[in-house]
Amino acid sequence: xxxxxxxxxxxxxxGLATLLAAGGFSVVAHDVASEKVKVLERxxxxxxxxxxxxxxxxxxxxxxLMTPAITRDVLFGKGGVVTSNQLPRIVVDTSTGxxxxxxxxxxxxxARGIGYLEAxxxxxxxxxxxxxxxxxxxxxxxxxxxxxxxxDALGGKAVxxxxxxxxxxxxxxxxxxxxxxxxxxxxxxxxxxxxGIDGRVFLDLLKLTPAQSRVADLKGPKMVSxxxxxxxxxxxxxxxxGLMIDAAGHLGRSLPFxxxxxxxxxxxxxxxxxxxxxxxxxxEIRRRSHASGAIR
Numbered sequence: 001x002x003x004x005x006x007x008x009x010x011x012x013x014x015g016l017a018t019l020l021a022a023g024g025f026s027v028v029a030h031d032v033a034s035e036k037v038k039v040l041e042r043x044x045x046x047x048x049x050x051x052x053x054x055x056x057x058x059x060x061x062x063x064x065l066m067t068p069a070i071t072r073d074v075l076f077g078k079g080g081v082v083t084s085n086q087l088p089r090i091v092v093d094t095s096t097g098x099x100x101x102x103x104x105x106x107x108x109x110x111a112r113g114i115g116y117l118e119a120x121x122x123x124x125x126x127x128x129x130x131x132x133x134x135x136x137x138x139x140x141x142x143x144x145x146x147x148x149x150x151x152d153a154l155g156g157k158a159v160x161x162x163x164x165x166x167x168x169x170x171x172x173x174x175x176x177x178x179x180x181x182x183x184x185x186x187x188x189x190x191x192x193x194x195x196g197i198d199g200r201v202f203l204d205l206l207k208l209t210p211a212q213s214r215v216a217d218l219k220g221p222k223m224v225s226x227x228x229x230x231x232x233x234x235x236x237x238x239x240x241x242g243l244m245i246d247a248a249g250h251l252g253r254s255l256p257f258x259x260x261x262x263x264x265x266x267x268x269x270x271x272x273x274x275x276x277x278x279x280x281x282x283x284e285i286r287r288r289s290h291a292s293g294a295i296r
Contacts, residue, residue: 001024001025001026002024002025002026002149003025003026003027003028003057003058003059004020004025004026004028004061004062004150004294005018005027005028005029005030005048005054005055005057005058005060005061005088006027006028006029006030006045006054006061006062006063006064007030007031007051007054007062007063007064007065007074007081008031008063008064008065008066008070008074008095008167009029009030009031009036009037009040009059009064010036010064010066011125011230011231011232011233012029012064012094012121012125012128013029013031013062013064013094014036014039014040014141015094015125015128015129016062016064016094016128016154017029017039017040017043017045018043018045018129018273019128019129019131019153019154019155020150020153020154021040021044021045022043022153023044023152023153023154024153025153026044026046026283027044027045027046028045028046028047028053028054028056028057028058028162029045029046029047029048029054030047030048030049030050030051030053034047035149040085046150051074051075051079051080051081051084052079052080052081052083052085053084054081055081055084055086055087055088056083056084056085056086058088059088059089059223060088060089060090060091060093060146060147060150061081061090061091061170062091062092062093062094062150063075063091063092063093063094063095064094064095066095066236066239067095067097067099067239068095068097068101071093071095071097071101071105072105075091075105075108075109076108081114082109082112082114082173083215086113087112087113087114089114089115089146090114090115090116090117090143090146091105091109091114091115091116091117092117092119092147092150093116093117093118093119093120094104094119094120094121094135094174095120096120096171096175096239096240096243096244097120098168098170098172098243098246098247099110099165099168099169099247100165100250101168102116102118102138102164102165102167102168103164103165105118106139106164115139115140115142115143115146116139116143116164117137117138117139117140117143117147117286118136118138118139118164118165118167119135119136119137119138119147119158119167120135120136120167120168120170120171121133121134121135121136121171122134122136122171122174122178123156123177124218124232125231125232126230126231127156127218128154128156130155130249131154131155131156132155132156133154133155133156133157133176134156134157134158134159134238135151135154135156135157135158135159136159136161136166136167136170136171136174137158137159137160137161137167138160138161138162138163138164138166138167138168138170139163139164139167140164141160144158144160146154146159155190159178161230169247172240172244173244173249175237175240175244176241176244176255176258178215179237179240179241179258179261179278180257180258180261181213181215182215182219182278182279182281183261183264183281183285184261185213185215185216185219185223186223186279186281186282186285187221187285188202188206189202189203189220189224190213190280190282190286190289194289199223199224200224201237203216203220203221203224206220206288208247210291212222219277219278219279221278222277223279225250227278228273228277228279228280229273229277230276230277231277231278232277232278233274233275233277233278234265234268234269234273234274234275234276234277234278234280234281235265235269235274235275236267236292237278237291238262238265238266238274239267241258241261241262241265242262244258245258245262263288264281264284264285264288265281265284266286267287267288268280268283271283271284271287281288
């Protein structure tokens with residue numbers, strides 16, 4: 001039985017681990033919050049005490065981490081992947097980061113004889129669990145081909161985009177569109193409701209118009225019901241928006257809507273909504289709407 005390692009078992013990583021275990025892989029996982037891995041033991045996932053132990057036990061290691069800084073520490077810090085007595089053959093990084101970080105990780109791992117494949121995922125944790133995620137792969141083609149069995153078990157679609165960095169570039173652009181769609185949907189729902197249209201009726205109406213979208217299908221019901229159970233954290237999307245703005249800045253350009261979106265998310269986080277689902281952006285839209293009305 002092929003062994004695959006997973007480091008980071010949050011909303012996404014736990015979903016990946018469960019799918020791989022169900023797909024016939026022997027999965028060994030590590031998370032700084034060990035209780036997260038313990039929950040997965042009932043699915044046959046084994047626990048490792050460190051990233052180095054994961055690398056020792058698995059020739060292919062998947063990362064699902066919050067920030068590039070955490071990824072750097074997991075790979076190269078104390079007890080990190082590269083400190084293992086037996087280095088893995090390939091590291092698959094599903095985290096969302098900058099193209100520059102991906103290129104840097106690729107170069108640093110290549111110097112140690114380890115292949116690096118970036119594969120950030122487009123899709124919520126629920127979509128990933130349903131095998132509907134899209135894996136945006138960048139790196140060496142042979143590393144991508146060597147992980148075909150993993151992508152097959154995860155379902156969804158794995159798209160090879162060429163050189164390292166292209167996965168991150170594509171993911172940031174996709175997330176930009178998704179984030180602005182959510183914000184526009186939130187304002188549209190709030191606008192309809194303030195004019196006296198029931199939110200659920202409005203969502204049903206959207207399905208009949210060119211304004212229909214998968215974002216409306218996935219996030220609209222959460223916005224209308226107020227159920228912000230987390231599928232993707234609002235604070236994590238704010239991190240992604242910062243990466244988008246930085247990437248454009250490196251090119252000497254700006255992203256006007258995204259800059260406004262960043263401020264909107266900052267206020268939502270300041271109001272205590274950061275750990276909620278990203279559909280909770282409607283709460284900030286609503287606060288601003290009421291505040292503006294009060295001023296007038």
